[in-house]
Amino acid sequence: MSRLRAVARQIWQVASIPLLAIVLAFVVAAVVIVVSSVFTPTGFEPLLPIAAYGNLLAGAFGSGTAIANTLVAAAPLILGGLAVGLGFKAGLFNIGVAGQFLVGAFAAAVVGAKLAETPAAVGVVLATVAGALGGAAFGFIPGFLKARTGAHEVVTTIMLNNAAVLLLTWAVNDLVRAPGFSFPRTGDIGNSALPILLGRNVHLGIPLAVLTVFAVRWVLDRTTIGFEIRTVGQNPNAARYAGMRPVFITALTMTLSGLLAGLAGAIQMLGVIGFYAPGITASVGFDSIAVALLGRSDPIGILFAAILFGAFRAGAPLMQIETSVPIEVIDIIQALVILFLAADLIVRRVFRVRAAKPVISELATVTQTWAGGTSPAEPS
Amino acid sequence: MEVVGTLVRLIWELGVYLVTVLPDLLPIILALATPLALGALCGVLNERSGVVNIGIEGIMLMAAFFGYLTGFALHDAMGSGPSIALGILIAVLVGALLGVLHAWLTVSVRADQIIAGTMMNIAAFGVTGYLNRLVITPSGRGGAGVITPFHLPDQIANLPLVGPILVMFFDQGPIAMSLVFIVIALQLALFRTRWGLRTRAVGEHPKAADTVGIDVYRQRYLNVILGCAFAGLAGAFLTLESTGSFQNGMTNGRGFIALAAMIFGRWTPIGAFAGALLFGTATALGVVVAVRVPEGDLGGIMRSIPSYWYAALPYLMTIVILAGVVGRSTPPAADGVPYVKEGKG
Numbered sequence: 067m068s069r070l071r072a073v074a075r076q077i078w079q080v081a082s083i084p085l086l087a088i089v090l091a092f093v094v095a096a097v098v099i100v101v102s103s104v105f106t107p108t109g110f111e112p113l114l115p116i117a118a119y120g121n122l123l124a125g126a127f128g129s130g131t132a133i134a135n136t137l138v139a140a141a142p143l144i145l146g147g148l149a150v151g152l153g154f155k156a157g158l159f160n161i162g163v164a165g166q167f168l169v170g171a172f173a174a175a176v177v178g179a180k181l182a183e184t185p186a187a188v189g190v191v192l193a194t195v196a197g198a199l200g201g202a203a204f205g206f207i208p209g210f211l212k213a214r215t216g217a218h219e220v221v222t223t224i225m226l227n228n229a230a231v232l233l234l235t236w237a238v239n240d241l242v243r244a245p246g247f248s249f250p251r252t253g254d255i256g257n258s259a260l261p262i263l264l265g266r267n268v269h270l271g272i273p274l275a276v277l278t279v280f281a282v283r284w285v286l287d288r289t290t291i292g293f294e295i296r297t298v299g300q301n302p303n304a305a306r307y308a309g310m311r312p313v314f315i316t317a318l319t320m321t322l323s324g325l326l327a328g329l330a331g332a333i334q335m336l337g338v339i340g341f342y343a344p345g346i347t348a349s350v351g352f353d354s355i356a357v358a359l360l361g362r363s364d365p366i367g368i369l370f371a372a373i374l375f376g377a378f379r380a381g382a383p384l385m386q387i388e389t390s391v392p393i394e395v396i397d398i399i400q401a402l403v404i405l406f407l408a409a410d411l412i413v414r415r416v417f418r419v420r421a422a423k424p425v426i427s428e429l430a431t432v433t434q435t436w437a438g439g440t441s442p443a444e445p446s
Numbered sequence: 447m448e449v450v451g452t453l454v455r456l457i458w459e460l461g462v463y464l465v466t467v468l469p470d471l472l473p474i475i476l477a478l479a480t481p482l483a484l485g486a487l488c489g490v491l492n493e494r495s496g497v498v499n500i501g502i503e504g505i506m507l508m509a510a511f512f513g514y515l516t517g518f519a520l521h522d523a524m525g526s527g528p529s530i531a532l533g534i535l536i537a538v539l540v541g542a543l544l545g546v547l548h549a550w551l552t553v554s555v556r557a558d559q560i561i562a563g564t565m566m567n568i569a570a571f572g573v574t575g576y577l578n579r580l581v582i583t584p585s586g587r588g589g590a591g592v593i594t595p596f597h598l599p600d601q602i603a604n605l606p607l608v609g610p611i612l613v614m615f616f617d618q619g620p621i622a623m624s625l626v627f628i629v630i631a632l633q634l635a636l637f638r639t640r641w642g643l644r645t646r647a648v649g650e651h652p653k654a655a656d657t658v659g660i661d662v663y664r665q666r667y668l669n670v671i672l673g674c675a676f677a678g679l680a681g682a683f684l685t686l687e688s689t690g691s692f693q694n695g696m697t698n699g700r701g702f703i704a705l706a707a708m709i710f711g712r713w714t715p716i717g718a719f720a721g722a723l724l725f726g727t728a729t730a731l732g733v734v735v736a737v738r739v740p741e742g743d744l745g746g747i748m749r750s751i752p753s754y755w756y757a758a759l760p761y762l763m764t765i766v767i768l769a770g771v772v773g774r775s776t777p778p779a780a781d782g783v784p785y786v787k788e789g790k791g
Contacts, residue, residue, distance in 0.1 A: 229758040352571070408561045
């Protein structure tokens, strides 16, 4: 019994601040919903948040279909969250998941369409691999630049996101546009589509994403590369003195991070979207950052955080239809969660809890490499 | 030999082309550079005092939206001009207010500065998207429009050599027109006044500054808030001077290009302005090539480059400049490092 209690306390130590941050975010967002209801035709509605959150919950978990939608929405977030989280481990902040996701989705769509007539096993595997490699290549660029020149990944990856949208639009228009459609898009993926396992839309990418969680965990905890990644993230100088190669690890980690983001794009393309057309948006980019922060860049934590945000994304449309509360409220909740994680003293004061700090210690390295500042002060 | 000859000819043609389109290009360049320069000034003021701010993008977007919303709500009652003026004021205030939040998070709470900025960007995207869908889209109305830009008299505009330069700086709306003065004022303030000395001291060696009696926290608060007010002005420029409308996510990475301009300009206002002009030129080139098609072989090459590549040029250039410049420029020594006063914890 006492062992069980000890375990429960341990979990509470780690999870209490993130959980309470979510609670607080929903409370503040409720205030936003009530206040903003004044500006709508229906006027002031003090009970609107309850209706909105009820529909959000119903849309995410209310039925078999809803749960399936949550899982489908969670799958790319698991991989995107792992991408950001892996970067954090090495002291890198990959804000480029959105771009790497798009490149991965595009590569998977093009290869998938080329192999539409081949046996499913060939098409699915090759198209998925193409997506992962596309993301990896796109992640390698900022990683290499950071390692070689010090150009900070926070700016270069954002710029690559913007460039990716434009250049992929050009590629769909001028290079790989499929004939016979009224708008620019890639061809049908046919046999390359990920097999549906359950119901209407639970595809093979979901178990693949969960498996990847454990693969990443294994790499980080059990391999030399994983050890080097974590050491570089904790202290690049110490890593250098220990004979590790921070330059190589930086480039490698960004490439692996891009690979995970590209894989997210691939399974979304092959499991859900089916073809690449300009304007497919990737809210996965920002969501992944929130997921990684909420999961404290720990693979298992990321898995749970991704399911949570997947539920938000799956439930939001029903909420907007039923209560006219804009789906963008999810972005607001997301920002609030990050705010309360960054300024965890708010959560501590409000709920009077003592728990482990929710910070990811490697983030200090991210800021440090931005400015080249000396060792960050340790708030004791 | 023939290759070299062709190359020389192409470069010559490019030069001739640029000189011929330059008079038309100059005002566009300054207009495109204005939000970037104001954002970069925000970065300069923040980082000179030791606070990293990657939330400039979000602050711009918020200010752009609330400035627009003010004009949108009031132009029936007040008329276009006054409501735009009030909108600009609100945008600056929103910027300053978000500056208070960023300063509180980075200086007082000592939260991770990169995460604080990321939060700002996501929050801005969410809040503006939310209110846009709730308030502006269903109304089907437009905003207060834009202030008609000033036009120099033709006698001055047609002067040889100086004419186009004057047109560049004066055929503008009020925000772009005042940019040059803001840049010069901040350059002087940062390097010639007591406030500037204190700012730099706090950003280079906060402990030493503290020892001689400078209030590090107060100085950083002041700089972050002032800087973010400029980011707010950049937002006002986007919706109230440049386009007259609001679209979700319309800042489109400008806050980050501004950071690159800041680094390019080695954390000085004039340098940052130069960086912003460079990015403005890259963007303007794409616009002008489409409108005034160059002739000859060069024209063939330039026209064969798809428009999407021109649109991506500023982003790609940011990366190239960062990769080329960063290693050789030194940020303020205490940039990104929270200060903990002795005896406090």
